[in-house]
Amino acid sequence: MALSGKVAVVTGGAMGIGRAITETLLQSGATVVLLDVNESAAKSLLDDLHKVYGRDRTLFLSCTVESEEQVKAALQKTVDTFGGIDILCNNAGILNEGEWEKTVSINLLGVIRGTYVALQHMNKLTGGRGGVVINTASMAGLGPLLSCPVYTASKHGVVGFTRAMAAASKASDYGIRFNAVCPGFVQTDLISNTKLKLGQFSHLEDATNQLMAEMRMLAPSEVAACVLELATDETKNGEALMVFAQGKQYVTFPTL
């Protein structure tokens, strides 16, 4: 299988897209460590996964991506348990325009934190074995969603950070590829009760619902399949892969 012998870490791995990524990576032969704050969802998922994949290829570690200490401990535990990290999926994210600083803290700072801590373990220049980092951005990382400006900003930041890290890693010979997956609307808890999550922009919910209707919804598994593509195609570095109901498309960015 494509990922046999590989060790993957998935943040926000207990639910939604992260759960689908976890399952897809396991199906491809990887060992998966899922980090999440929702212990009940994670433990329920682990029970299901153990029945299919056994107990030796999955591990749940309670961890918020907002905490440097917790992320460092979780990734160290991963290395101590499984010998290294080959794949990091910075997937954890929220939608909350009312608590916009928390949105930035999780969606962007959490991606930066996970990347920098994992770099210490994955970087070939510091004893790592290289690998790939896949960040869950959004199509809102490529264009504006008027009902959630801060969410849009956080996802634009993820795309920019991913592309810059890809270039830095290539120039520095870290041996690590960096890519972003940019889904449209996906049927998960994140987009439930959106009126409450849009804060001062809740009056714009209808406009977003109309866009949602036009674009149609994705299943989490469709996003996970694109994550697997970015993980296994070693020619992909610095890419942003858009995923929408009609298909997928790599973004062509302007060359400076």
Ligand SMILES: NC(=O)C1=CN([C@@H]2O[C@H](COP(=O)(O)OP(=O)(O)OC[C@H]3O[C@@H](n4cnc5c(N)ncnc54)[C@H](O)[C@@H]3O)[C@@H](O)[C@H]2O)C=CC1
């Ligand atoms: N659902 C959608 O329409 C889209 C979602 N995305 C992105 O996909 C990613 C996953 O979102 P969904 O699966 O849709 O949401 P979800 O709400 O179903 O799952 C998010 C997971 O992240 C976990 N999480 C939240 N805060 C955390 C923290 N501080 N530390 C660790 N884990 C934390 C949650 O417990 C949950 O398990 C997010 O980054 C989101 O922005 C991107 C495009 C579309």
Ligand SMILES: CC/C=C\C[C@H](O)C(=O)/C=C/C=C/C=C\C=C\[C@@H](O)C/C=C\CCC(=O)O
């Ligand atoms: C209220 C729900 C908000 C966000 C939910 C979800 O997390 C999410 O991220 C959904 C994003 C969906 C975006 C859909 C379309 C975006 C359209 C425009 O912003 C332009 C986007 C991309 C243009 C890029 C290009 O065409 O090259």
